[in-house]
Amino acid sequence: MQSLSRALTVLAELNRQDRPYGVTELAVTIGLHKSTVHRILATFCAHGLARRVDDHLYCAVDGLATLRRTTTPQPDLLTEAAHRLNCLVVLARPLPRTAGTVLEVSAVAGLTGTVTSGDAVPLRGSALGRAYLAALPAEQVEAGPDLQKALQRVREVGFAHNARPVAGLPRMVAVPVPDGIGHCVGALGAELPHPASLADIRRSLPVLHRAAVQLGPTLTEALLRRGA
Incomplete structure (x- = not known):
């Protein structure tokens, strides 16, 4: 998973602008060792995802213009939200064909740690999980009375939060990520201080809601490409 994440990070950066990149520039920009970036670029060239301009420069192939539009907003939006809130921001989404049952961390930004x-x-x-479940059609969610009550509360207030760490995730406030046509494609959360107050939650919500709305179309396209 780590090697795949590194490769996708290189590919996203390579597609960020319509110009060649040097191996050293890419390595410094994304924080990987130069030899690692060089091996990844060589693999991309072998599979037609990139091309070598000369001995030291590489660029994305023309056919990846669509990828350029869909990969760059996600890290940029997360980084912007993390910067504005000065905390860890986590994006979670369902695995293919698992809507309503499985959710995983898709990307993180800001004060990253164990996530x-x-x-x-x-x-x-978790706040991420409940924000996601609350936005799904009720018939998709198997929930007992306690969870149903909790999800109804999330629907009423528009967010979920947990006051303590859960399974490696910190205290968070989270909102669903909509796709623009009434479907939920994930959840976006921000770490809360300890102790957290209602003012801390209210400060985070406008930033999270704005980023979630912008991220929705990107996640929808990614899920379709993965066969969800």
């Missing part, structure tokens, strides 16, 4: 891409997200115990 990494690919981590499982508890659906019922």
Whole structure:
């Protein structure tokens, strides 16, 4: 998973602008060792995802213009939200064909620590999970009376939060990520201080809601490409 994450990070950066990149520039920009970036670029060239301009420069192939539009907003939006809130921001989404049952960390930004891409997200115990479940059609969610009550509360207030860490995730406030046509494609959360107050939650919500709305179309396209 780590090697795949590194490769996708290189590919996203390579597609960020219509110009060649040097190996050293890419390595410094994304924080990987130069030899690692060089091996990834060589693999991309072998599979037609990139091309070598000369001995030291690489660029994305023309056919990846669509990828350029869909990969760059996600890290940019998360980084912007993390910067505005000065905290860890986590994006979670369902695995292919698992809507309503499985959620994983898709991306993180800000004051990162133990949370990494690919981590499982508890659906019922975490703010991310409950924000996601509350936005799904009720018939898709198997929930007992206690969870139903909790999800109804999330629907009423528009967010979920947990006052303590859950399965490696910190205290968070989270909102659903909509796709623009009434479907939920994930959840976006921000770490809360300890102790957290209602003012801390209210400060985070406008930033999270704005980023979630912008991220929705990107996640929808990604899920379709993965066969969800």
